[in-house]
Amino acid sequence: MSVSDWLLFLLVRSLSLASLPGSIPFSSLQVQPQPDAKMCDQTFLAITFGPCDSCGLNKPLMNIYLKNEPINYCSLCVELMACQGLATGETIHTLKAESESLKTKLEEERAKLHDVELHQVAEKVEALGQFVMKTRRTLKGHGNKVLCMDWCRDKRRIVSSSQDGKVIVWDAYTTNKEHAVTMPCTWVMACAYAPSGCAVACGGLDNKCSVYPLSLDKNENLSAKKKSVAMHTNYLSSCSFTNSDMQILTSSGDGTCALWDVESGQLLQSFHGHSADVLSLNLAPSETGNTFVSGGCDKKANVWDMRSGQNVQSFETHESDINSVKYYPSGDAFATGSDDATCRLYDLRADREVAIYSKESIIFGASSVDFSLSGRLLFAGYNDYTINVWDVLKGTRVAILFGHENRVSTVRVSPDGTAFCSGSWDNTLRSHSQVGCSSGKWWRWRLNGS
Amino acid sequence: MSGSSNIVAMKKIVQQLRFEANINRVKVSQAAAELQQFCIQNALQDPLLTGVSSSTNPFRTQKAFSCSCDISAGEKTKKTTAMMCN
Numbered sequence: 001m002s003v004s005d006w007l008l009f010l011l012v013r014s015l016s017l018a019s020l021p022g023s024i025p026f027s028s029l030q031v032q033p034q035p036d037a038k039m040c041d042q043t044f045l046a047i048t049f050g051p052c053d054s055c056g057l058n059k060p061l062m063n064i065y066l067k068n069e070p071i072n073y074c075s076l077c078v079e080l081m082a083c084q085g086l087a088t089g090e091t092i093h094t095l096k097a098e099s100e101s102l103k104t105k106l107e108e109e110r111a112k113l114h115d116v117e118l119h120q121v122a123e124k125v126e127a128l129g130q131f132v133m134k135t136r137r138t139l140k141g142h143g144n145k146v147l148c149m150d151w152c153r154d155k156r157r158i159v160s161s162s163q164d165g166k167v168i169v170w171d172a173y174t175t176n177k178e179h180a181v182t183m184p185c186t187w188v189m190a191c192a193y194a195p196s197g198c199a200v201a202c203g204g205l206d207n208k209c210s211v212y213p214l215s216l217d218k219n220e221n222l223s224a225k226k227k228s229v230a231m232h233t234n235y236l237s238s239c240s241f242t243n244s245d246m247q248i249l250t251s252s253g254d255g256t257c258a259l260w261d262v263e264s265g266q267l268l269q270s271f272h273g274h275s276a277d278v279l280s281l282n283l284a285p286s287e288t289g290n291t292f293v294s295g296g297c298d299k300k301a302n303v304w305d306m307r308s309g310q311n312v313q314s315f316e317t318h319e320s321d322i323n324s325v326k327y328y329p330s331g332d333a334f335a336t337g338s339d340d341a342t343c344r345l346y347d348l349r350a351d352r353e354v355a356i357y358s359k360e361s362i363i364f365g366a367s368s369v370d371f372s373l374s375g376r377l378l379f380a381g382y383n384d385y386t387i388n389v390w391d392v393l394k395g396t397r398v399a400i401l402f403g404h405e406n407r408v409s410t411v412r413v414s415p416d417g418t419a420f421c422s423g424s425w426d427n428t429l430r431s432h433s434q435v436g437c438s439s440g441k442w443w444r445w446r447l448n449g450s
Numbered sequence: 451m452s453g454s455s456n457i458v459a460m461k462k463i464v465q466q467l468r469f470e471a472n473i474n475r476v477k478v479s480q481a482a483a484e485l486q487q488f489c490i491q492n493a494l495q496d497p498l499l500t501g502v503s504s505s506t507n508p509f510r511t512q513k514a515f516s517c518s519c520d521i522s523a524g525e526k527t528k529k530t531t532a533m534m535c536n
Contacts, residue, residue: 125489332484375492392485
């Protein structure tokens with residue numbers, strides 16, 4: 001079909017549309033109370049009605065992003081633009097062929113640099129001594145499954161959220177509950193502590209991320225000061241403050257991640273690229289710049305540039321949903337935990353997977369992963385109620401922790417690295433630390449033969 | 451119309467793949483060596499790796515030491531029992 005035929009077809013279509021009797025009150029379809037509020041989504045195509053930026057007619061508009069600029073075109077103008085975008089000779093077939101050849105080229109480039117495995121490089125490193133971890137505290141108080149938790153930077157407070165909609169702030173040393181909030185929704189899958197320690201953010205099935213400022217007055221109703229920051233079109237799976245209390249990064253079941261300004265609730269940047277629910281995200285450690293990694297049900301882990309919204313790297317080697325992603329402390333690599341019962345380490349500079357942490361005896365998915373401070377240990381919580389501790393360099397398991405009576409949903413190491421806390425569907429959180437050995441000689445490191 | 455949105459989607463995929471194919475990569479041996487270097491440099495500052503002694507561990511059990519030990523058996527036995535109870 002030539003371009004002129006195509007234009008003729010569109011002209012005929014536009015004439016037939018113009019003859020429709022009456023006009024549907026699209027304002028009734030608006031989901032937002034404010035007409036110009038932004039929503040981050042991938043599922044709705046037309047949510048506003050107004051003048052098209054291109055042809056000027058009042059029509060249902062498609063809100064699309066071109067080079068990260070938001071554009072409001074009517075659907076006709078979007079199609080015209082799509083046709084203009086095709087260079088001569090490009091059809092869907094040539095594009096498909098090019099994408100296949102690029103994918104093969106990508107694989108070849110990655111394979112060229114795969115000269116050795118991580119555990120081979122780490123053969124000279126001294127093996128870890130015997131690990132004895134002890135459960136130090138059990139935090140009881142949630143009435144239902146604990147879904148998420150986060151540490152405060154003061155290394156002693158913890159915020160946790162559960163299926164029944166309760167969000168509780170605990171003092172991990174004394175196990176006292178300091179604050180409790182009841183969210184208007186159930187399945188609060190995400191919670192995060194603000195860097196200042198003065199607020200917590202949480203969200204879940206309400207498709208929103210809300211920030212609650214914490215006050216010293218125990219009697220104050222925290223729900224009164226609640227601020228709704230993020231709006232997605234599907235459940236909120238994960239949220240995290242950036243280096244300040246002013247911005248929040250969220251990921252959602254609608255397949256997108258988004259960066260929001262807390263004060264105004266404005267969408268600062270959105271990240272499109274996943275083709276299914278995004279389940280987890282993690283910001284790079286602050287020394288290494290403005291990137292974050294996200295993992296989702298499309299089995300992909302994507303690394304994003306926060307300023308441009310560009311997907312800079314993508315990894316797809318897992319065989320099932322990625323439940324959790326976490327950066328290595330140096331920021332040069334990240335680990336993932338997945339429903340395929342493996343955890344994997346991806347190096348960002350080598351642009352490939354460099355280690356797999358799996359055993360034939362482990363058949364349940366890993367729901368959450370975290371590194372110890374040096375990055376030598378990887379703690380992973382599994383759906384078989386256990387936590388496995390892996391030696392990151394050698395790829396072997398060094399310890400299993402039992403104790404939870406249902407699947408472990410979240411595992412986080414404290415900011416000073418003295419303990420890690422796990423939350424579970426058995427309604428409890430437990431903090432664990434390494435039992436010290438007074439003689440100390442087993443922890444003195446030497447590279448054998450160097 | 452699904453035809454043109456498919457084309458737009460395909461173009462995006464091709465552009466993304468072109469971008470990804472052109473990034474600079476290093477060899478796995480070098481990347482792995484640097485990961486290992488970081489681990490070793492920070493190993494001593496990692497309390498979960500080296501363990502913390504009970505006196506400095508903020509998570510130690512705070513209840514009073516109540517364990518029936520044979521005091522008459524001497525200092526050495528008492529010290530061992532204390533370590534075990536922590």
